[in-house]
Amino acid sequence: MSNVEAAYRAGSGSKLSVDEVFYNSLKEGEAKRTLVDTIKIPMRAGKAWKVPAGHVFRIRVSEGPQVGDFNMWNKHDPRERMWVSRSRQLQRAHVSTHDRLWSTLPFLRPMVTIIDDSLADYGQDAEGGRVHDLLGTRCDPYVNKLLTGEDFDFHCHSNLVRAVMPFGLTEFDVHDVLNVFQCTGLNDEDKYFMKACPAKKGDYLEFFAEIDLLCALSCCPGGDLSVDLWGPDAKDPLSTCHPLEVEIYKLEPSSLQGWEGPKSSGYVGGHGLSSANVDWEAIKKEL
Numbered sequence: 001m002s003n004v005e006a007a008y009r010a011g012s013g014s015k016l017s018v019d020e021v022f023y024n025s026l027k028e029g030e031a032k033r034t035l036v037d038t039i040k041i042p043m044r045a046g047k048a049w050k051v052p053a054g055h056v057f058r059i060r061v062s063e064g065p066q067v068g069d070f071n072m073w074n075k076h077d078p079r080e081r082m083w084v085s086r087s088r089q090l091q092r093a094h095v096s097t098h099d100r101l102w103s104t105l106p107f108l109r110p111m112v113t114i115i116d117d118s119l120a121d122y123g124q125d126a127e128g129g130r131v132h133d134l135l136g137t138r139c140d141p142y143v144n145k146l147l148t149g150e151d152f153d154f155h156c157h158s159n160l161v162r163a164v165m166p167f168g169l170t171e172f173d174v175h176d177v178l179n180v181f182q183c184t185g186l187n188d189e190d191k192y193f194m195k196a197c198p199a200k201k202g203d204y205l206e207f208f209a210e211i212d213l214l215c216a217l218s219c220c221p222g223g224d225l226s227v228d229l230w231g232p233d234a235k236d237p238l239s240t241c242h243p244l245e246v247e248i249y250k251l252e253p254s255s256l257q258g259w260e261g262p263k264s265s266g267y268v269g270g271h272g273l274s275s276a277n278v279d280w281e282a283i284k285k286e287l
Contacts, residue, residue: 008090016090018098022259023115026056026208031255037248041068043241046159046218048167049248050075051209053261056115056249058206059180059217065197065224066242068180068217069138069156071164072101072111075212078169080107084134084176094130094184096120100210101178106269109262111213116206119181122198128185129195132205135184136192137176139222139229147230152221159218167214180205180217182225196226210262219244 010016025031033056040062041047051057059068074080083104091099096117100110119131140157144150160174181203183195222229223240272278 018100018113020098023098023113023208026251026255027116027206032252033249035247036250039246039248041217041219041244041246043219043223043243044154044159044221044238046156046163046216047246048163048214048216049246051213051215051248053209053212054251054256054259055209056206056251057209057215058116058204058247058249060204060245060247061181061199061201062243062245063201064242065181065199065226065240066244067182067197067220067222067225068244069160069177069220070180071160071175071177071216073169073173073214074103074107074111075214078173078214080104081173081175082111082178083108084137084178088134091134093135094133095178096132106264106267108265110210112207112209114205115208116204118203119199119205122183124185125183125195127195128187129183129193130185131181131183131198133179133182133184135186136179136182136194138174138218139220148234154221156218156220159221160216163216163218164214169214174216182220194225197224199224215246217244217246 008016037049039047039049059070072082080103082101087100087102090102095114097114097120100113103109103111117132122131124130138156138160140155141152144152144155156177157174161171164173181197181199183198185193187193219241221241223237223242226240227237228234229237
């Protein structure tokens with residue numbers, strides 16, 4: 001790991017700063033909450049669900065180790081959706097408690113804040129692996145065809161496509177994912193690697209919804225990723241596949257006193273259209 005300073009830094013009063021005291025107060029055992037729904041996601045399947053702003057939802061390992069691929073949209077306008085690359089820059093490549101997932105332009109605001117993570121202490125293992133990654137993306141039938149020459153319809157991309165169709169979305173709305181419970185990193189050749197999922201029954205990642213959301217999750221057909229999906233040792237990892245669960249909680253209104261939903265960035269959207277002929281060379285000479 002490098003000691004070079006991060007490019008995006010949260011200074012005093014920065015929008016990147018998080019009120020840790022407030023978000024810690026929303027954790028289980030700290031705030032009164034009521035379970036309002038449980039979504040069971042079968043192995044090698046995907047499901048979508050809605051979460052109102054100010055609610056909490058938890059992605060939970062219900063049986064055995066299992067990776068999940070997560071997507072998210074503004075419930076009222078799916079053009080606003082989770083922006084993985086910017087979240088990776090503003091937060092980190094592997095997220096945990098107090099990290100946020102941000103939305104696409106022109107909105108650019110936190111959609112959720114992570115408030116609890118049973119794997120928060122995993123850190124970095126001896127091989128450089130960390131959990132909950134924004135580095136990679138979903139498995140898909142197109143790259144599978146490219147690498148194996150075979151058709152297989154139950155990749156995470158396809159699971160997410162099926163999950164969102166009842167909500168009026170299509171394949172074009174499915175986007176890069178948060179890989180929940182997935183252990184990944186970059187090797188000595190700066191190439192992406194995946195390791196066996198370290199999560200066990202009962203492990204969870206918990207989110208606070210900053211805006212009204214439509215979410216979707218795929219139980220990865222790779223299961224816990226302990227079996228190679230491509231290459232000479234590849235085989236069907238069905239024996240390592242398990243379901244996942246999502247729990248949605250309503251918080252006591254008193255827990256949310258002082259909280260306001262996030263606003264968009266506030267940029268007026270000129271994009272230089274009315275002043276495109278700026279003499280940058282002249283300005284540079286004056287510096």
